Amino acid sequence: MSENYRPVLSIDPSRLPKHFDAPEAEVRWDAEWDRQGIYRYDPSRPRAETFVVDTPPPTVSGSLHVGHVFSYTHTDVLVRYRRMRGDNIFYPMGWDDNGLPTERRVQNYFHVRCDPREPYVPDLVLEPANAKARKRPPRMVSRANFIELCHQVTLEDEKSFMELWRRNGLSVDWSLEYATIDERCRRTAQYSFRDLFEKGHVYNEDAPTTWDVDFQTAVAQAEMEDRERPGAYHHIEFGVQGGDESFVIATTRPELLPACVGVTAHPDDERYRGLFGREALTPLFRTPVPIFPSEVADPEKGTGVLMVCTFGDATDVAWWREQGLALRQIVTREGRLAAVEFGGEDFPSLDPEAANAAYEQLSGKNINQARNAVVELLRDPAGSATGGGAPLVGDPETIQHSVKFYEKGDRPLEFVSTRQWFVRLLDQKEQLLAKGEQIEWHPAFMHARYRDWTEGLSLDWCISRQRYFGVPIPVWYPLDGQGAPDYAHPIVAEREQMPVDPLIDTPPGYDEAARDQPGGFCAESDIFDTWFTSSLTPQIGSGWGVDDERHGRLFPADIRPQSHEIIRTWAFYTIAKALLHEDTVPWHHVVISGWVLDPDRKKMSKSQGNVLTPLPLIEKYTADGARYWSASARLGTDTAADEKVFKVGKRLATKLFNAGKFVLSQEAEVRPVEAELDRAFVAKLAALVERATASFDDYNHAQALTDTETFFWTHFTDAYIELVKTRARSQDEAQRGSAVAALRLGLDVLVRLLAPFLPYITEEVWSWAFAEEKGQPSVHRAPWPDASDFAGIGAPDDPGSFELAADCWGSINKCKADAEVSMGREVATLTILACPSDASRLPAVLGDVLDAARCAEHRLESREGLDSGVFAIEGAEFVAREESVKRSD
């Protein structure tokens, strides 16, 4: 080597393993990244340089499935890109641990139930229930013990999630970890309540509320779903007071007949016009109820006239309110028919004896049993309100209709009148929609989901839950002299007290001795809907109410990644909170991942048993392979968990390992990139960098991956490396230096372009030489490639010379394939025919082509009629194999 040039920092490939040991590297790099603190948020840098992520806190009690690594990888890829662009990343991780899923898991895991009347047992230790224990009735534990068990289980679950995230290479700043039940989140949620209370956005009300009879808790509109269920129209004859007329209503809920409080039909319906203002008489119970007209009644549906009950559905609730009808709540919180007495003021009857006899058949039964029983009673002419035979007209007519369920529930929702806390949202629709407009949705069409939901909002947000493991509502109620609570004047905890548990803590101005005493106070025992806390994740991260300066620096966030099925819950509620608290958007961009489908493109669900767990896939295909699969999906696109794609990712990582080994083991002097082919390659590489960067900025990471991968495989490893392999070992130092410099630049840039997708293998390759050479220990802190990487390298004389060389070499390869000889076979001589233009351009790169083809002698002839880029190879004479082997020794 000449004395003026120092050698490049090359590696000795024999010191590297033959194959990449991914599991070992994944553990090693994860620890190393932690040690270097490369994912740490730097609070000293300004907002403009900071990229704030509002990470979805996963429900830890749910099972781990590939959907988790899928969507979180999308976020991580974007975050890693922004980090390399120089942004100060704020990327926390939280766990959504409170709420029903955890309670249910704890109930199953230990085979316990919570009964608040049970005394607290200190230091209670329970073993996971075995099959035998499950056959016995569940053990009853106190509320405090139950909550302790919930904490115990969530801690374990959080650990397994964290291990998965780390293994998957999420570049989370683990010092920012939170859990939605921890003290900080409880405080933030209670601050939120107090702020909404002060602003007049929350209220409590005793009103009919959608209720799950199994979980025995109120359910919000966002947590309901429709399910198709078989049902039946029952035609039932009603009488009319003071006349011998009758009419027939149709209902799918005959068991609610004892709760009938009115009858209605459309005002223009000729059949029933004469009845308005009079009273109907129910069969069986002989209860007189008002008949009133309503525009909402559809003359086409059923018989056009219907009974109003408390409560069959939301329309019943509306009629009940508008008409000021009586309240006859017969369905209990347990989903059974309550014991009621006909003949009194609440349940009037013209024939109390018969009514009570009939109701006796229903009392205490569940909904289905009561329905069957009432139908039997209606078949008996004795129950008729008119004396005109059996009240049930004809046979029930079976239909298929959709019924509202709690999304986690097993029985239809009932409307039960209970006292609940609500956030007033119906008066905020316009503002909520306006905030949705200010946010950029990726992909844009997902905005429609938010708009549809917001426009269709029909109920205020019910935020109280009659459960145990959650953030307590920070409220007490004063008790009057008789010990009755004054719900109109709740005592809300002071901010300084928070977080409080009203069941333990005492309200300001009261002594603990006054608890549950007349003239004293009583605690609100309900907890918040888990979304009440989850909707504050941007504020939890920013320290809202705790550190205003920091909040100003981190709120609103830059991106909110999430999946599309929780737009109506998580996204919606978070927008609502930011609106009500600070009249702002919570983040500037929403990034929506699609769903993961099973390999047959069916939705994965536990009930179908087609859920794939991620760790075995990561172990089989490496973390980089799993990330490749995730990242190959565009935002918002539902994607099949296709193992073929994992495999491709693993192959890409392997290829990068080998290409890196080759490129970095080339020894040469540091020389400028000058050869025509090298400059042509660099020009293509620069174009790739521009495209990939534009794709990332356009929230299209999948395009960036495809382009980079294709370039890496097609142009770099299959073409460029092969074409310059010989020259990279040439005796001509300038030629050799140019080739090696371009090879190293190619590897350097491609490793950085792939780093967001394949963090492990890129870091591995980076560590061999670039880390030292560039003074940047981690590729994940290295600058994203840009024009400065190519400064000083001239444009090629002919912009097409790279393709020309690759095409010509490809033609020779095809010639070898046709002759069934190996690509490495030496060629004694051959003739290349090219169109006149190509023939004149080819010599600039022909030396590299002939080297790659191992061709000793050649002739280049111009031939009219050939297309550009098409080369005919004639008269090829291959060196005999034995001779070829001998020569190369």
Add this chain to the structure above:
RNA sequence: AGGCACGUAGCUCAGUGGCUAGAGCGCCGCCUUGACACGGCGGAGGUCGGCGGUUCAAUCCCGCCCGUGCCUACCA
């Protein structure tokens, strides 16, 4: 019922108002290795869901239809 998205090679997916529509996997044939057989070269394989329309030109734009998924609504 309304809305959104999707329908491209056997499979999973790219793609563009215009040259012969692409990739990977799978398949077939060949190559035995000096970065990589966890590889390379070559090949077969598509009426771009259907029918109309706009256009010199449509897989791409428009309309209708069919199919799939989701969202919203209705659900006496």
